[in-house]
Amino acid sequence: MTKWLLRSMTELSSRKWISGLTGKFAQSPSSRRFISRFAAAYGIKAEEAEKPLSEYSTLNEFFTRRLKPGSREVDLAADSLVSPVDALITGAGHIREGTILNVKGQDYTIEELLNRSPRTANYMNGFYLVLYLSPTDYHRIHSPVSGRIVEREHIAGKVYPVNDFGLRHMRRVLSRNERLITYIRTENGETAVIKVGAMNVSSIRYVLPLKEETAKGEELAYFEFGSTVVLLMEDGTFIPRGDIMPGVKVRMGERLGTHAGKILQ
Known part of the structure; x- marks a missing residue:
């Protein structure tokens, strides 16, 4: 009841x-x-x-404050993919034939997360990370890789909570809430940065001016109040750090794994 x-x-x-x-x-x-x-x-x-x-x-x-210079160290190794945010990992794993399995007990399809984008085909057997930002966290979103921004998409939607209750008890929150998606192409493959709105988030805003190229650690956008970022890495391009799993806290700029182009093929 x-x-x-x-x-x-x-x-x-x-x-x-x-x-x-x-x-x-x-x-x-x-x-x-x-x-x-x-x-x-x-x-x-x-x-x-x-x-x-x-x-x-x-x-x-x-x-939506910025931090003092030097507050976060960005791993600049050529093969690294870094956390775009300060966050708690609430989901991580390989995508199985277009499905993200068991994020707080629920499955999601890549097709629904990406709003049936033609780019869905790039991620059918890739890797995903779900990064939850609490009110405690720094709320600017940075680029996890250096590369060319090949597409941006805004998807209108609801504003359900993306905390533990919302993800467990509301129906497929990550694919029903408002989303901004940035697709970044690098020499090592494509990465989708999905910024998911949430209850009491009045908006998700891009950092202006919009650019065609982005450097690892550079600002992409910011949340007005807590929310979630979903990272999708293209098929066969990413090996996660050994301890990357739900419950691990990460900081912006921290290395999440190796991003080196069809390394799993």
């Missing part, structure tokens, strides 16, 4: 206009007084922020 009630309440609150109201407050000057309390409540390392807390004019400005 409790689970049914929570699920019903979540369904009702998944409308974009409700998330929009939350976003408007976070962008208002009146939200400024909550910044220090927000940072304390979530144990955010204020000393890593680009500016002192007193210099942020809204809660949203603080939430």
